[in-house]
Amino acid sequence: MELKSSTINVLFVLIFACSSRILGAFSNGGESTVKQQNPVKRSDFPSGFLFGAATSAYQVEGAYSEDGKSLNNWDVFCHSKGCGENGENGDVADNHYYMFMNDIEMMHSLGLKAYRFSISWSRILPRGRFGEVNPLGIMFYNRIIDNLVLKGIEPFVTIHHGDFPQELEEKYGSWLDPQMQDDFVHFADTCFKSFGDRVKYWITINEPNLVTEMGYERGVYPPNHCSQPFGICLAGDSDVEPLFVMHNMLLAHGKTVKLYRETYQPKQSGLIGLVAHCFMYEPLTDSDSDHKAAERALIFNIGWSFDPPIFGDYPQEMRDYHGSDLPRFSPEEKDFMKNSIDFIGINHYSAIYAKDCTNSSCSETANRAIKGFVEITGERDGVLIGEPTSMPRFFVVPRGLEEIVNYVRDRYNNKPMFITENGYSSPKVQDIKVEEIVNDVKRIEFHQAYLASLAKAMGNGADVRGYFIWSLMDNYEWTQGYKVRFGLHYVDRVTFNRVPKLSARWYQDFIKNNSQVDLLGITTPKLVHKQAYLYDI
Numbered sequence: 061m062e063l064k065s066s067t068i069n070v071l072f073v074l075i076f077a078c079s080s081r082i083l084g085a086f087s088n089g090g091e092s093t094v095k096q097q098n099p100v101k102r103s104d105f106p107s108g109f110l111f112g113a114a115t116s117a118y119q120v121e122g123a124y125s126e127d128g129k130s131l132n133n134w135d136v137f138c139h140s141k142g143c144g145e146n147g148e149n150g151d152v153a154d155n156h157y158y159m160f161m162n163d164i165e166m167m168h169s170l171g172l173k174a175y176r177f178s179i180s181w182s183r184i185l186p187r188g189r190f191g192e193v194n195p196l197g198i199m200f201y202n203r204i205i206d207n208l209v210l211k212g213i214e215p216f217v218t219i220h221h222g223d224f225p226q227e228l229e230e231k232y233g234s235w236l237d238p239q240m241q242d243d244f245v246h247f248a249d250t251c252f253k254s255f256g257d258r259v260k261y262w263i264t265i266n267e268p269n270l271v272t273e274m275g276y277e278r279g280v281y282p283p284n285h286c287s288q289p290f291g292i293c294l295a296g297d298s299d300v301e302p303l304f305v306m307h308n309m310l311l312a313h314g315k316t317v318k319l320y321r322e323t324y325q326p327k328q329s330g331l332i333g334l335v336a337h338c339f340m341y342e343p344l345t346d347s348d349s350d351h352k353a354a355e356r357a358l359i360f361n362i363g364w365s366f367d368p369p370i371f372g373d374y375p376q377e378m379r380d381y382h383g384s385d386l387p388r389f390s391p392e393e394k395d396f397m398k399n400s401i402d403f404i405g406i407n408h409y410s411a412i413y414a415k416d417c418t419n420s421s422c423s424e425t426a427n428r429a430i431k432g433f434v435e436i437t438g439e440r441d442g443v444l445i446g447e448p449t450s451m452p453r454f455f456v457v458p459r460g461l462e463e464i465v466n467y468v469r470d471r472y473n474n475k476p477m478f479i480t481e482n483g484y485s486s487p488k489v490q491d492i493k494v495e496e497i498v499n500d501v502k503r504i505e506f507h508q509a510y511l512a513s514l515a516k517a518m519g520n521g522a523d524v525r526g527y528f529i530w531s532l533m534d535n536y537e538w539t540q541g542y543k544v545r546f547g548l549h550y551v552d553r554v555t556f557n558r559v560p561k562l563s564a565r566w567y568q569d570f571i572k573n574n575s576q577v578d579l580l581g582i583t584t585p586k587l588v589h590k591q592a593y594l595y596d597i
């Protein structure tokens with residue numbers, strides 16, 4: 061059902077009028093939450109802090125075979141297998157390819173300071189390095205970037221977010237083959253050359269640790285590789301392929317940063333980073349072995365992703381468990397890998413319990429090196445770690461953001477960080493009405509609580525430079541389809557009209573430092589230190 065903007069506005073006024081004291085805070089696994097007088101405010105963060113929202117190409121663009129774009133791995137995977145409920149796919153997605161001007165207007169009216177989006181590899185290089193650049197693809201992103209800059213919104217560009225030309229899969233097996241490193245560098249080079257005069261923040265690869273798990277261990281994302289007991293696939297080896305894929309991704313990252321630093325950074329003065337999927341792991345019990353398991357899970361995710369581009373090699377603990385299965389960097393590779401990020405990108409959605417498998421019994425899939433001999437669970441003694449969402453492993457645990465930021469700060473000597481994604485997907489409800497979807501009080505509570513938690517970490521000195529809500533609008537949630545909604549805006553699946561949710565209005569007010577909504581929260585400490593910025597914007 062379609063809602064008119066005027067109806068929505070009336071709805072907002074009513075809801076806001078009644079919500080000076082909205083209750084119903086997130087229950088935190090039995091931990092009671094505090095109804096607070098002083099919700100987190102914009103002024104609790106430094107003045108140049110980038111408040112933004114994020115999307116990715118396959119999830120919003122659509123136009124999957126228009127203007128010279130070739131088929132990518134997700135197009136082919138979803139066409140052949142059918143993704144999401146009822147075989148949904150990203151063919152049309154949010155029709156952003158044709159509605160980007162409207163979407164930029166929407167961002168502008170929210171007051172966003174930055175927009176994180178990704179470049180569709182097969183739109184600008186339909187045949188990877190084996191063919192020409194597609195000028196229409198370049199034009200599309202130029203128009204986005206130019207219009208963002210015109211509106212004072214910082215373009216925060218992810219070079220690779222899941223999708224690549226299918227030809228690279230068919231020719232040599234994509235990320236399983238070192239040739240993919242050369243293709244990636246060529247792609248990144250094309251981006252720097254075409255857009256680098258205006259883009260000051262680059263992310264090479266989004267969530268390599270999750271892509272390897274979903275595509276090569278569990279086999280639920282393309283290229284659908286796995287082995288038993290993880291699943292039944294036509295090809296794959298769940299115990300070792302993820303290690304090779306990660307290795308190629310990390311080397312692709314390192315080579316790209318070398319190129320950027322040598323050829324572009326001196327003129328273009330941008331920053332470049334890498335983003336990982338960062339769960340916070342908490343011990344399931346107070347036992348020493350569960351504490352060690354939680355630490356191990358962090359190392360097997362955060363350390364796996366960021367130790368090589370910061371320290372130049374994998375964590376020793378991973379070598380201890382994987383032995384010769386873990387690839388090695390040559391001395392020359394170690395050299396360019398080391399210190400190859402300007403900032404750390406944290407995608408954080410949840411905390412989860414970690415249980416040790418070396419001393420107690422676990423499922424067959426957890427009791428192996430690729431999982432660090434750690435089983436994860438959202439439940440302790442029948443109580444969930446936090447309120448569930450529509451994503452199976454995502455629970456609402458606001459303290460997790462402070463904990464993960466502290467962990468990253470301590471492990472990497474307080475390197476600049478961005479929270480590149482944080483968001484809430486409302487539990488799926490059958491036949492839900494649009495009026496209910498846009499009245500997303502829970503999403504506001506979520507962001508308030510997580511921002512308060514972030515402010516706490518920053519109050520203790522963590523160098524965090526920005527926070528991006530996932531997502532600007534409801535979009536295609538990979539194999540979960542369109543019913544999992546993370547957006548600040550509802551998108552009508554027939555007309556593609558965007559309807560601001562209550563959370564959009566809240567974010568707008570928050571960014572203006574004018575939040576009227578007094579919801580749940582944790583007492584927010586005032587920031588003691590204001591952060592310095594590498595770039596004034």
Ligand code: NOJ
Binds near residue numbers: 116266267451537
């Ligand atoms: C992280 C991924 O980067 C994004 O593509 C996805 O939609 C969100 N997590 C939510 O699952």
